[in-house]
Amino acid sequence: MTSVDNACSLGAAKFLSQSRLRKPLVRDGGSWSETSYEEAIRSAADILAEAERPLLFGWSGTSAEAQCIGIHIAEAIGGVIDNCSSICHGPSLLGIQEAGHPGCTLGTVKNRADLVIYWGSNPIESHPRHLSRYTTFVNGRYREEGHHDRTLVVVDIRKTDTAKIADEFIQIRPGGDYAAFAALRAVLLGHAAILPATVAGIPRERLIWLADLCRNAQFGSLFTGIGLTQSPGRYKNVRSAIQFVDELNRCTKFTLTPMRGHWNVNGTNQTFSYLTGYPYGVDFSRGIPCYNPGETTAVDVLSRGEVDACLVIGADPGAHLPRRCNEHLAKIPTIVIDPFVSLTSSFATLHIPVACVGIDCEGTGYRMDSVPIRLRKVLDLGLPTDEEVLSALLERILERGQAGSAVIDERGAATTTRAPVIM
Amino acid sequence: MNFLITSGRTIAQGNELYYKDRENYSVETGRCFVNPFDLLELDAVAGDSILLSTGTGEEVFTATPCEDVASGTIFLPCGPHANAILHAATHGTGAPDYKWIEGSARRVETLPRSGREILAEEGGAPLPLPEVQSGERGGEAVAIHGAGV
Numbered sequence: 001m002t003s004v005d006n007a008c009s010l011g012a013a014k015f016l017s018q019s020r021l022r023k024p025l026v027r028d029g030g031s032w033s034e035t036s037y038e039e040a041i042r043s044a045a046d047i048l049a050e051a052e053r054p055l056l057f058g059w060s061g062t063s064a065e066a067q068c069i070g071i072h073i074a075e076a077i078g079g080v081i082d083n084c085s086s087i088c089h090g091p092s093l094l095g096i097q098e099a100g101h102p103g104c105t106l107g108t109v110k111n112r113a114d115l116v117i118y119w120g121s122n123p124i125e126s127h128p129r130h131l132s133r134y135t136t137f138v139n140g141r142y143r144e145e146g147h148h149d150r151t152l153v154v155v156d157i158r159k160t161d162t163a164k165i166a167d168e169f170i171q172i173r174p175g176g177d178y179a180a181f182a183a184l185r186a187v188l189l190g191h192a193a194i195l196p197a198t199v200a201g202i203p204r205e206r207l208i209w210l211a212d213l214c215r216n217a218q219f220g221s222l223f224t225g226i227g228l229t230q231s232p233g234r235y236k237n238v239r240s241a242i243q244f245v246d247e248l249n250r251c252t253k254f255t256l257t258p259m260r261g262h263w264n265v266n267g268t269n270q271t272f273s274y275l276t277g278y279p280y281g282v283d284f285s286r287g288i289p290c291y292n293p294g295e296t297t298a299v300d301v302l303s304r305g306e307v308d309a310c311l312v313i314g315a316d317p318g319a320h321l322p323r324r325c326n327e328h329l330a331k332i333p334t335i336v337i338d339p340f341v342s343l344t345s346s347f348a349t350l351h352i353p354v355a356c357v358g359i360d361c362e363g364t365g366y367r368m369d370s371v372p373i374r375l376r377k378v379l380d381l382g383l384p385t386d387e388e389v390l391s392a393l394l395e396r397i398l399e400r401g402q403a404g405s406a407v408i409d410e411r412g413a414a415t416t417t418r419a420p421v422i423m
Numbered sequence: 424m425n426f427l428i429t430s431g432r433t434i435a436q437g438n439e440l441y442y443k444d445r446e447n448y449s450v451e452t453g454r455c456f457v458n459p460f461d462l463l464e465l466d467a468v469a470g471d472s473i474l475l476s477t478g479t480g481e482e483v484f485t486a487t488p489c490e491d492v493a494s495g496t497i498f499l500p501c502g503p504h505a506n507a508i509l510h511a512a513t514h515g516t517g518a519p520d521y522k523w524i525e526g527s528a529r530r531v532e533t534l535p536r537s538g539r540e541i542l543a544e545e546g547g548a549p550l551p552l553p554e555v556q557s558g559e560r561g562g563e564a565v566a567i568h569g570a571g572v
Contacts, residue, residue: 010437015439021550030548086517094516109431125434126563157429158492159497174427175523231522234514281517297517319443319452319502319538322511322519323480323545330546341444343503343538346547395478 001379008128014359021353022383037384038351044311045203045396047333047349051309053270054079057298058315060262061338063363064372066386067264067271068328070313071282073394076401080283081306082298083268084261084315090293091229092258093269093279095238102245103367104221104255106133111140112253114356115217117153119241120177120227121159121259130259131162151213155180156227170210178233180207181240185212188247220254226261260368263358264314267366302328310334318343325332337389354386361385424464426497428475428508428524436500443538444550453535455484457528458494462486467530474533475499477508477526483535496526503538507545568572 004012024040025032035043048054056074058068060083067083073089074081085093109116116135123130131137136152143149154166163169172180176199183199186192195204214220219266224243241256248254260266269279271332276282278291281298294300301307302325309332318326319342329347336348339356355361358375360383365373426477428535439448455473457465467473471486475497482504492498501521508526540551 009434010440013438014441019442019444025550028549032550082517087519087521090517090554122431125437126432128434136554157496158493159435163491171493174429191486225452227522230518230520231429234516234518249436293517294513294515297513299511299517299519303511318542318547319506321506322509323507324511326506326545326547327541341541343547345550346539346542347545348550351550382555 025351041392044335054309055307056081056311059268060265061314061384063357066268069390071275075284078285083255083280085298089258091235092238099239101240109221110134112219113221115220117222119155121225122162124161150367169320175203175232177237181244184211222256225259264365313337316384317343355383426454427463428497429522430499430505452503454487456487456489456498458492459488474531479510482507483533503541
């Protein structure tokens with residue numbers, strides 16, 4: 001591949017990457033050697049089935065179909081399965097669980113929004129096509145003049161590249177989001193007079209102006225970034241934002257959409273919720289799905305040193321988790337399933353390369369507005385897909401389980417939720 | 424000097440996401456964006472090495488002046504350098520404090536490490552680099568049409 005048309009710079013870089021592996025690698029001490037897919041899958045199945053507290057983490061960079069198989073694996077081995085949303089927009093989901101989700105599709109934003117607010121988000125750098133395809137610079141059915149028909153407001157702790165092109169930029173003090181949303185709600189409810197001179201570094205008059213701008217919009221869209229979910233307040237910030245939007249919906253139309261990151265991180269929440277009842281951080285160790293963020297989430301089980309084996313797919317904890325988690329990953333058997341060399345590869349016992357969804361295999365992804373999109377295959381590198389590798393892994397694990405059950409029956413031993421290992 | 428350290432995506436870091444085994448990724452994740460006045464206080468200029476220390480650890484970054492960053496805060500791109508000084512507390516939510524790390528900064532002579540070196544210290548063993556084909560990314564044969572943001 002020598003060129004890419006019509007992709008953003010992030011997409012083009014992905015297509016053009018040469019950091020692809022073609023054969024599974026196994027680590028023996030500090031050296032690596034090639035192995036076969038059959039042997040790699042057999043070894044991975046053995047590691048996961050023999051673990052007492054396995055973690056299956058990632059899933060945001062793979063298809064919804066693969067995610068479903070992963071959940072079945074977690075159930076079969078009594079493991080914890082978590083996705084990247086636990087470290088990014090998981091708190092948004094907690095806020096939504098408390099207060100609901102006043103959302104809409106991006107197409108609705110494109111066609112109707114005359115006010116767009118990015119709060120704690122910098123899409124120019126994180127989602128390069130968001131403004132031009134869906135929100136600001138695109139012409140819509142009822143916004144025929146594109147950005148001339150819309151007002152763009154950015155609220156952030158720093159003057160980001162998105163803030164520089166906004167019609168209005170409001171700089172907020174770090175950690176001040178909850179207070180700012182509460183103040184905006186107070187203005188909407190007619191209590192502007194009780195506000196202090198500044199709230200979270202924002203002058204009272206500026207907050208009154210913003211509240212009026214929102215109230216007078218025909219259709220407003222608030223996009224919330226991880227600036228809200230990874231700073232003090234966390235899910236309470238998002239809940240407060242939703243409550244602000246709820247107040248606005250008493251007098252106009254207003255929506256809220258979290259700015260999801262990985263291309264299919266929203267898909268993980270869809271598939272996890274559909275199959276287990278919970279969007280992330282699902283623990284099958286008791287034979288039923290349990291969910292308790294802070295306890296059953298990846299950073300927590302890794303930093304506590306609970307996990308004794310880990311499968312990483314569609315994510316790179318080596319690049320994005322705190323060092324304490326990585327130090328633990330380095331101590332335990334870690335299996336990486338990834339089309340690319342990642343930093344987590346450094347901790348891997350096994351790296352199984354696969355086809356990349358949307359490049360050399362098909363798959364379903366969920367856009368940030370929860371619209372499912374079918375990704376096409378554009379070339380063939382001859383690598384197995386995530387679905388194929390995971391299906392083989394599940395099959396091998398189930399075979400082991402059945403063999404274990406047969407032994408139990410013959411011996412008349414007490415039943416157990418975990419299948420014993422038959423070597 | 425004490426700072427509030429916050430991290431997030433940059434387009435340069437994002438462009439290197441699928442090249443993490445390459446030097447450029449470490450160059451981009453090893454930057455720290457500092458208000459020019461704070462940089463003056465640190466007696467440092469663009470390109471100098473800045474040691475950031477937190478309760479979790481310390482890591483060397485390359486000073487990058489940035490007027491967009493408020494005085495008293497330092498912005499780091501997502502990546503292994505930022506994570507090396509990030510604690511693992513999630514306050515019952517599952518998400519660490521990527522946007523809220525309290526720490527201190529001072530100018531040092533030591534050069535920033537690569538991502539692979541950081542991970543090696545954390546216990547990793549880097550994979551052998553895949554062989555790069557001639558004319559790939561950045562080469563003459565590559566044309567990224569319509570790739571602007």
